[in-house]
Amino acid sequence: MSTVRFQIAVSLDGYMAGPRQSEENPLGEGGMKLHEWVFPLEAWRREQGLSGGEVTASTPVVEEVQAGVGAVVMGRNMFGGGPGPWGEDPWRGWWGDNPPFHTPVFVLTHHPRDPLEMEGGTTFHFVTDGADSALEQARKAANGQDVLISGGANVLRQYLAAGEVEEFYVHVAPVILGGGERLFEGVGQSQLEQVRVVDAPGVTHIKYRVAG
Numbered sequence: 001m002s003t004v005r006f007q008i009a010v011s012l013d014g015y016m017a018g019p020r021q022s023e024e025n026p027l028g029e030g031g032m033k034l035h036e037w038v039f040p041l042e043a044w045r046r047e048q049g050l051s052g053g054e055v056t057a058s059t060p061v062v063e064e065v066q067a068g069v070g071a072v073v074m075g076r077n078m079f080g081g082g083p084g085p086w087g088e089d090p091w092r093g094w095w096g097d098n099p100p101f102h103t104p105v106f107v108l109t110h111h112p113r114d115p116l117e118m119e120g121g122t123t124f125h126f127v128t129d130g131a132d133s134a135l136e137q138a139r140k141a142a143n144g145q146d147v148l149i150s151g152g153a154n155v156l157r158q159y160l161a162a163g164e165v166e167e168f169y170v171h172v173a174p175v176i177l178g179g180g181e182r183l184f185e186g187v188g189q190s191q192l193e194q195v196r197v198v199d200a201p202g203v204t205h206i207k208y209r210v211a212g
Contacts, residue, residue, distance in 0.1 A: 002142050004135070006149040006156055007065045007169040009034040009203070010183055016153055017181040023082050026152075028180045034173045037202035038062065047100045057200035065169060070145025071138035072101050073131075075155035076109040079124070085111050092116065093124065104141040106134040108155060131158045153181045160187040167195070167209045173202065 010016050011034060018028030027034070038044045042053030043062040076083075081091025090113060093099055098119040105124045113126040127134040138147045149159050159165050170183075191211040198205040 002070070002139055002144055003146045003166050004139075004149065004159070004164050005146055005167045005169075006151070006159075006165060007171065008151065008156065008183055009038075009171040009173055011173060011175045011177040011180075013176050013178065014182055014184070015177040015180040016151075016183045018177045019179040021181065023080075026077065026080070028177075030175065030177050031180065033175045034171075037171070037173065037200065049098060049100075057198055058203060058205065061169065061171075061198055061200070061205045065148075068146050069101075069103055069148045070142030071103050072105040072148045072150050073134050073138050073155065073159075074105060074107055074150040075152050076107060076111075077154070078150060078152045079107045079109075086113050090116075092118075098122075104138070105150075106138045106141075108134050131155070131162070135159070135164060153183060156183060157185065157187050160184070160190070163190075163210075165210055167207065170206045170208070172204045172206065 008016050016034070017026070018031040021028040021031075037058060040054045041058055041062055042055055043059050043066070045051065045053040047066060079091070080094050099105075099122040102121040105122060107124055107126050108131060109126050109128060111126075112128050115126070116124040118124070125137065127137065135147065149156055149165065193209040193211045195207040195209050
């Protein structure tokens with residue numbers, strides 16, 4: 001049975017991106033500090049096509065998050081390329097010719113575009129008829145595997161508010177950003193069940209299941 005889930009790194013004061021976000025600095029001031037724990041990990045580097053890396057208490061968490069994903073949904077801001085029409089030489093994503101998804105990826109956008117097939121099994125599909133349609137297409141493409149909602153903040157909040165998310169990991173970094181983009185702003189009330197907590201170098205991983 002397919003599960004709709006996400007993972008996100010947040011600061012101790014609840015921000016998933018710092019203040020003054022821009023196209024050049026999409027995570028805002030200080031936002032990159034939220035992810036410093038993952039970059040040295042062998043499990044993360046392997047998915048990026050890189051060798052070497054560390055094994056820590058975060059390794060099983062990263063491997064769990066990466067496993068069993070059959071499709072991904074993300075917003076236009078996360079895919080990148082700026083607002084507006086795609087233009088004559090359209091943006092191909094932040095990840096190079098071999099993105100780390102290896103599944104169909106459904107990008108929410110207001111501007112139509114033909115599917116973009118990349119190396120390694122990743123194909124970006126550009127969905128212009130809303131979040132419900134993107135999730136429906138992702139579930140079908142996942143063929144019983146999980147659907148990962150990849151972000152950004154607006155897309156995560158839409159699916160949280162709609163009650164579509166079933167479980168998620170919050171990776172709490174020991175950073176105070178003091179402002180920026182809050183994950184849970186305006187998503188309404190939900191009852192969460194805490195599944196597990198993992199204390200690891202530079203981060204605490206908390207897994208929740210949405211109970212209602």
